[in-house]
Amino acid sequence: MSTATATATATGPRTRRPVRQDPAERRRALYHLASPVSVLTTGPESRMHGTTASTVTLVSREPLLVGVVLRAGSSFARRAAAEGRFAINVLGGDQAEVARRFADSGRPDGSAQFAGLAWTADPYAQAPLIAGALAHYTCRFHSAHAAGDSELLLGHVVRARADEGLPLLSYAGRLHAGTLHPAKEAAAS
Secondary structure (H helix, E strand, O other): OOHHHHHHHHHOOOOOOOOOOOHHHHHHHHOOOOEEOEEEEEOOHHHOEEEEEOOEEEEEEOOEEEEEEEEOOOHHHHHHHHHOEEEEEEOEOOOHHHHHHHHOOOOOOHHHHHOOOOEEEOOOOOOEEEOOOOEEEEEEEEEEEEEOOEEEEEEEEEEEEEOOOOEOEEEOOEEEOOOOOOOOOOOOO
16 A cells, blocks of 8 residues: 555544543543633723633743633623734642632623732733733734634733742632642652
8 A cells, every 4th residue: 555545544534423422421521621810801801801711731831821710602702803902821730719709790790890900911912911820921812713602712921920839720610729748750660
C-alpha cells in the first residue's frame, strides 16, 4: 500500500456508532476537571463589565494566547471584541464572594457591578484589575469562535503579573480554597 493510500485510509471517513451512556453521567464526570476561577473585565469605566469564568487556559506560547470558554452568545465576548481588549483576574482562595458576585445574572450593569470592590484600571485595557487577585492578564482581543453551546474567546496576552497565594478552584460543581500539596514523587529504584 502506498503512503498516499495509507494516509487517505487512516484519515478517511469512518462509520460513527452512537455512544450509549447517560448524558447526566457524562456531565457529572466532567465536573471533575479542576480549574482556576477568574473574573474577566472590560472597560473603560463608562462601559465596565465583568463576568466569572472557570475555564481559562494557556492556548499558545508563541504568540502568547489564552483561551476562555463562555456560554454561546456571551455579552462579555461581544464587549471584549468591541473594545479590542480585556483583562483576566485569576482569583485567590479568599475571593469566592467576588466569583459569586460576577456569576450572578441579577447583578447590576456597568460600574455598579464593581461597587465596594477594590480595583484599579489597567493602563492598556482600561479594564478593572481586582485587588487581591493572584494574577492579572491584560489581553488584546484575538478572536471568538462558536463551539457547540459555548464560545471560545482568545486573547493575546500583552501584560501579565502574578502574586503569591492559593487559588480559588472550581471542582465538582463547587468553589474550593485551601492548601495545595505537591504530588509525591516516585521513589528512584
